[in-house]
Amino acid sequence: MDELSILLQDLDLNAEVFFSGSLCGLQAFEESDNTGLLHFLKSGSMTLVTEQGHELHLDKASVIFMPSGGHHRIQIKEFNEAELVCANIRFQPQQKAVLADNLPAFLCIDIEQDASISEAAQKIFDEAFGSEHGRHVVIDRQCDIFIVQVLRYVLRQGIVELGLLAASSHPQLAPLMRKLTANPEQSWTVESMATSVAMSRSKFATLFKDSVGQSPMEYLTDLRLSMAQGLLARDKPVGLVANVVGYDDASSLARVFKKRFGVTPKQWLKNR
Numbered sequence: 001m002d003e004l005s006i007l008l009q010d011l012d013l014n015a016e017v018f019f020s021g022s023l024c025g026l027q028a029f030e031e032s033d034n035t036g037l038l039h040f041l042k043s044g045s046m047t048l049v050t051e052q053g054h055e056l057h058l059d060k061a062s063v064i065f066m067p068s069g070g071h072h073r074i075q076i077k078e079f080n081e082a083e084l085v086c087a088n089i090r091f092q093p094q095q096k097a098v099l100a101d102n103l104p105a106f107l108c109i110d111i112e113q114d115a116s117i118s119e120a121a122q123k124i125f126d127e128a129f130g131s132e133h134g135r136h137v138v139i140d141r142q143c144d145i146f147i148v149q150v151l152r153y154v155l156r157q158g159i160v161e162l163g164l165l166a167a168s169s170h171p172q173l174a175p176l177m178r179k180l181t182a183n184p185e186q187s188w189t190v191e192s193m194a195t196s197v198a199m200s201r202s203k204f205a206t207l208f209k210d211s212v213g214q215s216p217m218e219y220l221t222d223l224r225l226s227m228a229q230g231l232l233a234r235d236k237p238v239g240l241v242a243n244v245v246g247y248d249d250a251s252s253l254a255r256v257f258k259k260r261f262g263v264t265p266k267q268w269l270k271n272r
Contacts, residue, residue, distance in 0.1 A: 004155070004162060008148060012092050015143030017136070019086040020128035028073040029086075034096050036089040038143060039064040039074070042125050044082030047075045050106070061111040063121055065150050067099040085128045087143045098169045101178065102160050109153060120149045163212035170211055172197050184224050185246040190216050220246075225260055228253060233272065238265050 015038070023046075029037065039048070045059035051071045056064070066072070069088075076082050091099070111121045124146060127139040154160050167173045176197050180188065193216050194204035208216045224245040231241045242253035254264045261268060 004148075004151065008151075012095060013144060013147055014090045015087050015140050015147070016090070017085060017087040017128065017139050017143060019084065020139075021083070022081045023074065023084050024076045024081045025078070026073060026075050029069075029071065031069050031071045032088070034091050034093050035069045036091065036096065036099065037064075037066040037069045038085075038087040038089060038146065039066075040085040040087075040121060040124060040128075042083035042085065042129070044076070044080060046082045046084070048106075049073050049075060054106075056106070056108060058108070061121070063109050063111060063117065063146075063150075065103075065107045065109075065147075066105065067096070067103050068105060070105070083129070085124055085139075087140070089143070089147060095169070098165060098174070101181070102164055102168055103154065104159070107150065107154065107159070109150070114153055116149050117153055120146045161213070163214065167208070167211040170207075172199065173208065173211060180220060180223060184220070184227055185244060188217075188220055188246075221256065221260070225257060228257065228265070229268070232265055232269055241265070 022044075041058050041060075041062045041064075043061065045057070048054075048056045048058070048064060049072060058064075074084075109117055111118050120142070124139060124142050127135045127142060132138070151165075155162055164177070168177050176193055179196060180193075186192075190205055191201055193208075194201045197204060199207070205216060208214075208219070212219055214222070224247070227245045228241050231244060232238070236244075238250040238253065242248070242250050245253070247253040247256065250265075257263075257265050257268070263271065
């Protein structure tokens with residue numbers, strides 16, 4: 001059995017379509033515990049606005065996946081209509097955390113840009129806007145399958161690594177993954193990581209490598225550099241970024257950064 005199948009065996013998700021049809025005007029969606037959201041835009045145009053103020057304008061067939069759900073609203077201009085299918089995706093609490101911690105707050109996928117996503121979405125549209133008997137049961141199960149297609153998509157696109165998802169779902173490794181993300185600046189060693197999960201150094205190192213596909217220190221370096229890129233892109237000073245992600249000074253960060261990406265942080269910013 002492949003790694004994603006093994007991971008999905010423990011991902012007890014349950015989709016429930018709560019709206020399908022034409023929508024106009026303004027519609028608000030409230031946050032619900034342990035529930036993600038899927039919005040399928042079949043036709044028309046709409047704007048999704050999150051509680052953080054992000055605005056996403058869509059005018060072609062698309063799907064939005066929000067692993068954490070969250071309060072948001074959909075706006076459709078006056079005299080216009082959009083054909084939508086909306087579904088709640090219910091997870092177990094720890095399972096929702098795996099996706100919410102490792103995926104973006106919302107994923108927007110142009111349906112026509114990916115054959116697998118397009119085929120799966122079309123089946124959902126056929127059921128949602130059709131009249132076959134039993135369509136409510138069928139469409140819910142198709143949304144379950146669609147989540148698997150979304151996970152395949154994010155893996156193909158490099159949005160998230162399978163090893164990271166697997167480690168975040170592991171009962172012993174999950175707390176450590178959260179600690180590394182929250183406190184990358186700590187003086188982490190393989191020994192301190194192993195201690196934090198109450199394992200021997202050798203057992204921990206083997207489990208981590210088998211789950212993530214990298215050694216603990218390789219993963220930590222990639223995590224720090226990824227965070228550094230995010231901060232640099234927000235115009236934070238290199239020296240400050242170095243301290244925030246766990247390096248003594250700008251020169252230390254620059255050495256590791258150049259070894260990994262072939263350019264210094266300043267050159268990366270210029271090229272970007």
